[in-house]
Amino acid sequence: MEDFANLLERxxxxxxxxxxxxxxxxxxQVQPDPERGWALAAITGEIDLPGIKAGLVRRLVEARVDHxxxxxxxxxVGDLAETVSLIWPKSHGANYVPTLSEVVAELSGAxxxxxxxxxxxxxxxxxxxxxWALLKLVxxxxxxxxxxxxxxxxxxxxxxxxxxxxxxxxxxxxxxxxSLFAWLDGKAERPDPDIEAPFRPVMLAHPLVPKKDRDNPDxxxxxxITAEHFAAEWKYDGIRVQVVSEGETRRLYTRTGDDxxxxxxxxxxxxxxxxxxxxxxxxxTSDGGVAAxxxxxxxxxxxxxSKKQMEARPAFVRAYDILDDSGEDLRHLSFRExxxxxxxxxxxxxxxxxxxxxxxxxxxxxALEAARNNPPAPEIEGIMxxxxxxxxxxxxxxxxxxxxxxxxxxxxxxxxxxQRGHGKRSSFYSDFTFGVWxxxxxxxxxxxxGKAYFGFTDEELKQLDKFVRDNTIERFGPVRSVxxxxxxxxxxxVAFEGLQRSTRHKSGVAMRFPRINRLRFDKPAAExxxxxxxxxxxxx
Numbered sequence: 001m002e003d004f005a006n007l008l009e010r011x012x013x014x015x016x017x018x019x020x021x022x023x024x025x026x027x028x029q030v031q032p033d034p035e036r037g038w039a040l041a042a043i044t045g046e047i048d049l050p051g052i053k054a055g056l057v058r059r060l061v062e063a064r065v066d067h068x069x070x071x072x073x074x075x076x077v078g079d080l081a082e083t084v085s086l087i088w089p090k091s092h093g094a095n096y097v098p099t100l101s102e103v104v105a106e107l108s109g110a111x112x113x114x115x116x117x118x119x120x121x122x123x124x125x126x127x128x129x130x131x132w133a134l135l136k137l138v139x140x141x142x143x144x145x146x147x148x149x150x151x152x153x154x155x156x157x158x159x160x161x162x163x164x165x166x167x168x169x170x171x172x173x174x175x176x177x178x179s180l181f182a183w184l185d186g187k188a189e190r191p192d193p194d195i196e197a198p199f200r201p202v203m204l205a206h207p208l209v210p211k212k213d214r215d216n217p218d219x220x221x222x223x224x225i226t227a228e229h230f231a232a233e234w235k236y237d238g239i240r241v242q243v244v245s246e247g248e249t250r251r252l253y254t255r256t257g258d259d260x261x262x263x264x265x266x267x268x269x270x271x272x273x274x275x276x277x278x279x280x281x282x283x284x285t286s287d288g289g290v291a292a293x294x295x296x297x298x299x300x301x302x303x304x305x306s307k308k309q310m311e312a313r314p315a316f317v318r319a320y321d322i323l324d325d326s327g328e329d330l331r332h333l334s335f336r337e338x339x340x341x342x343x344x345x346x347x348x349x350x351x352x353x354x355x356x357x358x359x360x361x362x363x364x365x366x367a368l369e370a371a372r373n374n375p376p377a378p379e380i381e382g383i384m385x386x387x388x389x390x391x392x393x394x395x396x397x398x399x400x401x402x403x404x405x406x407x408x409x410x411x412x413x414x415x416x417x418x419q420r421g422h423g424k425r426s427s428f429y430s431d432f433t434f435g436v437w438x439x440x441x442x443x444x445x446x447x448x449x450g451k452a453y454f455g456f457t458d459e460e461l462k463q464l465d466k467f468v469r470d471n472t473i474e475r476f477g478p479v480r481s482v483x484x485x486x487x488x489x490x491x492x493x494v495a496f497e498g499l500q501r502s503t504r505h506k507s508g509v510a511m512r513f514p515r516i517n518r519l520r521f522d523k524p525a526a527e528x529x530x531x532x533x534x535x536x537x538x539x540x
Contacts (some may be wrong), residue, residue, distance in 0.1 A: 001126065003031060004039055004100045005133030012144040020146055024154035028181070037176025038100050040155060042137055044148040046175050049107045052115055052138040054080055060120055064089055078420030078427060078478065081135035084123070088131055091124035098122055100137075101176070107138065143422045149256060159184025164394035167201040167257065169193050196249035199242060199257040200276060200323050200331070201394035205384060205401035225365055231335065231388055232360040232368065235381045235403060236318060237293045237498065237512065238282040239300070243317055243354070244324075245271040252281075263302050266310045267317060270353035275345065278321040278392075279357065282379075283313045290318075290379040292500045293512055316353045319346055320384075323392060331392035335400075338392065373406045381497060382406045408495040409537060411436065411529045412520055414446055415490040418468040418480045421453065428461055429468040429480065432516070434492050438507075438531040446484055447531060449507045452494060455515030463519065464490070489525030493517045499538050509534050 007027050014020050024043070028036045041047045061070055061084045070087060077083040098106075103122065107115055119138065123131050136142050149163075152170065156163040161184065172193020173180055182188035209220060240255040250271040252261045261268050264281070283291040283299070295313050299305060322342040323331055330338055339359075346356045360371060360383060372383040382405035390400035413434035421430035431453040435446035456464065467482070467490050474481035483489060495517040502510035509531075 001098055001100050001103060001122075001130050001134065003027070004035070004042075004137075005126075005130045007039065008133045008136065008142065008144055009129055011146050015145075017150070020150065021154045021157055024146075024151060025158040028155060028158045028184075033178050033181060034101050034176035035099060037178060037181060038104050040151060040177055041175035042100075043142065043144075043146055043151040045140075045142075047104060047137070047140075049104070049115075049138050049140070050112075052107065052119070052140075054139055056112075056116055056119070057081075057084060057135060057139065060084075060116065060123070061088065075475075075478070079422060081132050081139065081141075082426060084135055085128045085131035088123050088128075096125055097130065098125070103134065103137065141422070147256075155180070155184060159186075162394075164201040165190065167394065168198060170257065171195055171199055171259070197244040197246040197251040197276075199244070199251075199253045199259075201257075202240065202242065202255045202278065203321075203392050203394060203401065204255075204396040205386075205403040206396060206398055208385065208402040208404040220365055225362065225368065225385060227362040229387055229389075230362055230385045231339065232362045233320065233357050233384045233386070234360060234375060235384045235405065236280045236282060236290060236357075237379045237381045238280040238290075238296055238318075240278075241281040241317060242276060242278055242323075243267070243271060244276040245273050246276075246327075247274075260300075263299060263305055264315050265305065267315050267353050270351040272351070273345070273349060274326045275322065276324040277317065277319045277342075277345075277354065278323060279317040279319040279354075281315060281317055284316050284352075290377060292379060293498070294500045294502065294510060314353075316355065318357050319354055320357045321392065333391065334388060335386050335390045335392075336388040368404070372404050375406065378498065380406075405497070408497055408517075409499065410517060411494050411496075411533060412491050412523060412527070413449065413494050414484050414525045414528045415464075415467070415482055415492055416446055416448055416484050418464075418482060419478050425461075428465045430461055430465070432464065432492065434494060435484070435507075436529045436531050436534065444486070447507045448505070449509060449531070449534060450494065450496070450511040450514040452492075452514045452516050455495065455517055456519070460516075460519055484525065486524070486526035489528075491520035491523045491525055491528050493520050499534060501538060507531060507534070509538060 007023065010023055011020055014023060027039060031039065057080060065087055073087050074080065074083045106118055110118060122134055126134060152166045153163045156166045169191055172195035173191060179188065179191040183190045242253040244251045244253065250261065250268045251259055252264055252267055253259055281296065283295040285291045299309060299313055299315065319342060322338055322345055325341060325345060330341060343356060346354060362368065368383060382403065385402040385404060387400045393400065413436050415432050416435045417433040418429040419431040420426055421428055431451065433448050433451045435448045437444045438447045468480055471483040472480045473483055494514055496511040496514040498512035500510050501508060
């Protein structure tokens with residue numbers, strides 16, 4: 001457990017992607033089975049320990065530590081695992097430190113009461129770093145800045161194989177992945193899991209214009225994007241998915257390989273074909289169009305979905321690409337060839353749950369720029385550009401595919417509330433609720449319109465955190481209310497991708513992907529935008 005705790009801490013404190021990969025690869029090199037396999041499972045989120053919730057941890061620490069002292073400490077630190085790891089009183093006589101494998105094995109077969117006793121004993125035996133790692137593990141919230149994909153890339157680099165090879169067999173493997181590591185060590189053949197309808201690692205695009213160059217009119221070479229070399233498609237505001245049907249098995253995967261078939265049985269029922277398609281999961285409106293993302297969001301992350309929900313929000317897939325046709329792998333073909341196969345494939349389907357993504361005419365950059373900023377429907381985020389000669393390559397190769405999103409909407413809003421972040425941000429106020437002015441009985445008042453927790457630099461985060469600490473007026477658990485008057489308030493320029501009507505929000509509107517674009521120290525809070533501005537955007 002000590003080595004695992006050290007790995008987690010170093011990953012959390014290491015900003016470099018390559019350094020994180022090196023840390024994980026080295027861990028896989030020096031740790032034996034099954035320790036390294038359980039560590040990989042923990043980082044990729046494949047460990048599910050029943051019955052261990054944050055409330056149980058609070059009960060344990062409040063039985064050992066003065067309630068008010070814990071409350072004040074938690075308020076200051078901002079992270080439950082870190083607070084408990086530091087404040088837990090040292091117990092003499094408890095000195096056996098469990099391995100990661102022992103923790104997983106014992107908790108997996110324990111009742112809730114047994115699990116509580118085990119956690120308490122381990123907290124007594126471990127040092128602060130070990131306690132922190134244990135609590136992060138058992139509550140299922142590592143938050144160490146490492147995605148599941150990055151962990152798989154680290155495993156692939158350790159074994160000297162392509163990351164796509166690991167991803168293609170991942171869904172047929174089970175922790176602690178001894179067959180995977182035997183292959184990566186060169187001691188066995190690549191595992192060949194017996195799984196129908198497997199996930200194929202997706203191909204991703206680069207932004208056509210990096211964020212740092214968005215204000216540069218010469219950022220794009222006009223001779224680069226031509227009809228001869230590139231195809232263009234609309235970039236719809238849904239979620240990227242892969243639909244796979246082989247034999248009697250039908251699956252719907254997200255772009256990261258999560259199986260969401262159970263949430264969309266209406267789509268699964270329509271997969272009467274043999275093959276694998278890449279596309280966008282959307283909801284259809286009653287008139288046959290594409291619904292706003294908010295409608296799709298109502299169906300995401302559900303364990304079950306009712307007939308009423310499926311009828312009110314029928315899901316479908318707009319197909320971009322074809323990866324497999326009746327057992328024939330097509331990924332080595334050019335996009336031009338795959339597109340022809342896709343058009344033929346979708347044309348034969350007898351369902352409205354899968355349709356074809358239309359090709360957008362490419363003439364010159366000026367016409368494309370006008371199209372991406374004025375798409376035919378508000379549910380379109382911009383344009384995708386794909387080289388006609390590109391093969392389907394897993395990951396994010398540079399050059400074949402680009403995304404050119406429309407310019408974001410911008411408003412000036414006033415910070416109203418702030419909350420501590422998680423992981424390396426647990427000591428900073430980094431989640432901000434902001435509002436705009438509206439008339440209430442003849443008086444201007446702020447009404448919340450969104451929440452953002454990214455878009456700012458580390459230096460700007462320190463400035464935001466200082467403002468919150470210097471201007472807190474009320475506390476609601478972990479949330480702070482800050483001074484927000486016309487005479488004194490922090491103005492934030494907020495960027496967002498879209499706006500939609502919402503009955504769940506007091507303002508009546510909901511933003512898509514809000515983020516803080518810049519801090520407006522130069523602008524008085526009285527000059528921030530009004531709700532009427534957002535309503536005009538909504539109607540527009």
